[in-house]
Amino acid sequence: MGKWQGAAGICFNEDNQLLMVLQGTKEEVKTWSVPSGGKKATENYETCCIREVYEETGYVVDIVKEVLHKNNDVVEVRYFETIMKGGQMMIHDPDELIYEIAWKSKDELLNLTLTFPEDRPFLLSFFQ
Incomplete structure (x- = not known):
């Protein structure tokens, strides 16, 4: 089985707030993450990011740059x-x-239960 591949989007509003989703399977404890998901075979990472942000949040985004x-x-x-x-939304x-x-x-980000806790310092670095 191959490596799982995906993309995540970091998006801020005019109030310097980060777009996040509460996620998990029905059985799991729900945790917070930036919108993200798996890449389809026909997609590049940028297209995957745009699609996942839309599917998970309803927002249409453009890519600025890869950051991680x-x-x-x-x-x-x-x-x-x-x-x-x-x-x-x-x-x-x-x-x-x-x-x-x-x-x-x-x-708020300082105290959220994150899906990927190792992302907290990285995400905090984006706030102005």
Whole structure:
């Protein structure tokens, strides 16, 4: 079985809040993450990021630049800084893993239970 590949989008609103989703399977404890998901075979990482942000949040984004590349024996995930260009808050997730969408402040991010706790310092570095 091959390595899992995916993309994640980092998006801020005009109030310097980070777009995040509460996620997990029905059986799991729900945790917070930036919108992210698996790459389809026909997609590049940028297209995957744009699609995942839309599916999980309803927002349409453009890619600004790649800001992190996690790559190990199990996963390869590319994180992209994005800018919102439209849409409205709504879950379109076909996997039914998203339970809530929220804009989180820097102070809120400090105390959230994150899906990937190792991302906290990296995500905090984006706040102005």
